[in-house]
Amino acid sequence: MATTQTSAQASTHRRAALVTGASRGIGRAIALRLAADGLDVAIGYAGSAARAEETVAAAREAGVNAIAVQGDVSQAPDVARLFDAAQQAFGRLDVVVNSAGIMPMAPVAPASLDAFDQIIATNLRGAFLVLGEAAARLDGGGRIVALSTSVIARSFPGYGPYIAAKAGVEGLVRVLANELRGRCITVNAVAPGPVATELFLDGKSDEQIAQLSKVAPLERLGTPADIAAAVSFLAGPDGAWVNAQVLRANGGFA
Template sequence: MAPVSTAGKTPMSSHTTFSEPQTAIVTGASRGIGRAIALRLAADGFRVAVNYAGNAASAEEVVQAIHAAGGSAIAVQADVARAEDVQRLFATTLDAFGRVDVVVHSAGVMTLVPIAPDSLDAFDHVVGTNLRGAFLVLGTAAQHLPAGGKIVAVSTSVIAKSFPQYGPYIATKAGVEGLVHVLANELRGRNITVNAVAPGPVATELFLEGKTDEQVVQLGKLAPLERLGQPEDIARVVSFLVGADGGWVNSQVVRANGGFA
């Protein structure tokens, strides 16, 4: 059994009118956008399952930050590309909190390679995590969420730019958006919303890796707001989508990108 950190039971605030606090699973929550989403949802009053693939120390830091603010959280290791891991992620969360109301799928990888036969290994790796992982997480969420549940997947606004060497990444994220629209229709009548958030360039380790300072500056200037997004910018949009005010938004891709695309 992978390591799991347990938490207290006192939420930071009441997010809804439910008689008990709601629970959110956030995949890829040990760093970057996923970390910001986990912290924001905890601040909104959710009990949070902080999923991570390999960085247990970073996931534990997120859990401890939530505890320090008076919230409830656990850290759960799971590789989203492995069906048995995803099942264990949901089972562990249910054992700890008794319910799963919100699932935010943020886990992802990005490898920049040209579209060429020599890039096939990198392509398979990106597809495994980004697309297979989304299929598994979203599909498992659909099995467990009650009426009123919310599912959000993280896509990317770079789909509209078609930058060289982004082929595998863009292909997988376009696939994720397709899954969101189809799943929303498959859940017809169950009162569960399914949406995606598509960030533009955001100052995270995933985005900055492999880029020169000059490239980062150039990308930051592309949006009319002339800055890189921050993980908290995306977390605010997710908070809206999974909160009461976002209840009428369904089967949509919200391009949170400062006008980037």
């Protein structure tokens, strides 16, 4: 269910954004950065209502309207409900960011098929549904941003299903940009390198984390704020001429 707004009526003059996977990690940072940029934000989340409400409260501190909407991006009715709630709350929708994703490790092997199907359902099918719904709903001047990964260029063992899904996302971004020809809507992806989030850190040893933090020439892990800044650029006025691109925000990781 969507939370109620702080004001009696939706803002009609501020731009508005929908961010999926926004209750934590990179998605939360993106939602809060867009709120700081002056956009009303709909916080899409799959599981933790409490975390989503915390993000809503933090976004409202920036002086914008914010709501939380639960939904599984792999399910078409849920995705449609996310968009319906955002448009009903704000009276418009200008920016859509698909940040929802999972990253379990699994080798390329028959025993990994269940993990593969799960990753493809959330990370690729979910992107297909969110990007497709955004294409149907946004007007001229709209911005669509998907989250990919810079791990594609590294081909680390155990990342096969995740890389396969994100490579598909990058393909969808380029095709959709061409399908939206003439509508003045940009479609891009941001591909983070290793970022210090729960999703990335889960299941990794201290040694692995230390090793990965040294791969990029800047010799640190990225932060959610680093990625949010790249999305802010693509969603803002300075990103208007960037289209059908993958922005690799990774400190030189790949």
